[in-house]
Amino acid sequence: MESTRALSGDEGGGPPGGEVVDVLARLVGLLLASSGEGAHRIERSTRAVAAAFGCRASLVMVPEGAVMTVSKGSGRAVTVTVRAVPEVFRLDRVVALKPWLASVEGGELSVAQAGAGLRRIEEQPAPYPWWVKLIGIVLFSLGFAPLMQPTWYEIGSTAVLAALAAVLAVTADFVPRLAVLLPLLASTLVSVVTLEVFATDAAHGGPVLLMLPALFFFVPGDYLSAAAAELAAGLMTTGAIRLVYAVFLLVQLYVGVLLGVALTGSSTRRLFDVVAVADLPRWALFCGWVVFTAGTVLAFAVPLRLLPVLLGLVYLTVGVQSLVTKAAGEMAGTFVAAVVLAAAANVLGRRPALPPRLVLILPGFFTLTVGSLGMRGLTTLAGGHVIAGFTDLLKLVTVVTAIAVGLTTGAALTARRADLRAA
Structure with a gap:
């Protein structure tokens, strides 16, 4: 998964924290990579996680990429471009992502904990040789x-x-x-x-x-x-x-x-x-x-x-x-x-x-x-x-x-x- 970042918007406040943007970008990459059923559910999950960390997120998607804009309050927005090739060959990551999403949306994880959990999902080896x-x-x-x-x-x-x-x-x-x-x-x-x-x-x-x-x-x-x-x-x-x-x-x-x-x-x-x-x-x-x-x-x-x-x-x-x-x-x-x-x-x-x-x-x-x-x-x-x-x-x-x-x-x-x- 690749991503690029840019700042835009007014000067009414600080942009969202870098850790939050990083977590959201990696989440979008994982969701895109497992979008064999279609990309229409990705924005809903991303918005829910952003809201759990006090931010707003919106996406413009194509099957192999997304442009995500994250904002907090009236501050500047951060725009991130995420690229990931869609496939359905590692469904163990899809299974592991569900309890992670539930914990984040339930307010059980800090940004640092959420990032660490997402990193474990990304790096976990395949369940079978x-x-x-x-x-x-x-x-x-x-x-x-x-x-x-x-x-x-x-x-x-x-x-x-x-x-x-x-x-x-x-x-x-x-x-x-x-x-x-x-x-x-x-x-x-x-x-x-x-x-x-x-x-x-x-x-x-x-x-x-x-x-x-x-x-x-x-x-x-x-x-x-x-x-x-x-x-x-x-x-x-x-x-x-x-x-x-x-x-x-x-x-x-x-x-x-x-x-x-x-x-x-x-x-x-x-x-x-x-x-x-x-x-x-x-x-x-x-x-x-x-x-x-x-x-x-x-x-x-x-x-x-x-x-x-x-x-x-x-x-x-x-x-x-x-x-x-x-x-x-x-x-x-x-x-x-x-x-x-x-x-x-x-x-x-x-x-x-x-x-x-x-x-x-x-x-x-x-x-x-x-x-x-x-x-x-x-x-x-x-x-x-x-x-x-x-x-x-x-x-x-x-x-x-x-x-x-x-x-x-x-x-x-x-x-x-x-x-x-x-x-």
């Missing part, structure tokens, strides 16, 4: 695989492909330059191995359906829905920029698949979209969500103690989506599931012992499988299957909108009056 994160990414992909094709072959191929992608993802933690091209490199590697080793028989399903579970960790479904939620909340700049960034990540994955086609000397016609005959028993499909949720916890550095409540929200989301889809269609099922998930996360998030809304929503949100539709549509188009490709892309737009509006509706229905006044 690199090899546990690698296992988490593989489990995350394996749990998602039956959604693409409920076959044992899909699970077996995903185990190998996800392990390759996970090695790249973990390596990028140690080689930051690799992170810039990570989606492109991962999709190229997965594409080459899939086309050369696993997509040799049409009876096993389309190549893209074999690739997608291993690439799901890199698919920007969270950014797409966060962008839609920000646009719905009236944050045009942050929503539009995040939407462009999500599309850019999606295109990287798409180009990587095409590079794999070129490197193997294959034809794009191999990118057909045919689902194999299901051979997984129902118990395997049911248990898949346990594997998926455990993988989410390990891959995104969520404390292990939260696994039961996250698993409950996953099954709630899946159950609601399945029941409503049977009764009223897929879009209605997705919308209602998003409403229920957001409402449940809002209510549970008020309990001091439970994590904030973002952490509670994330696993259930992933079950709604947004970004994979865009990837599937682009690759299907590249394979020359125009109608099917555009059908998937149109479905992506409607599903993203349904999820974003559903999450916003669920949050609004369960919001407290104080939160509505502060919005």
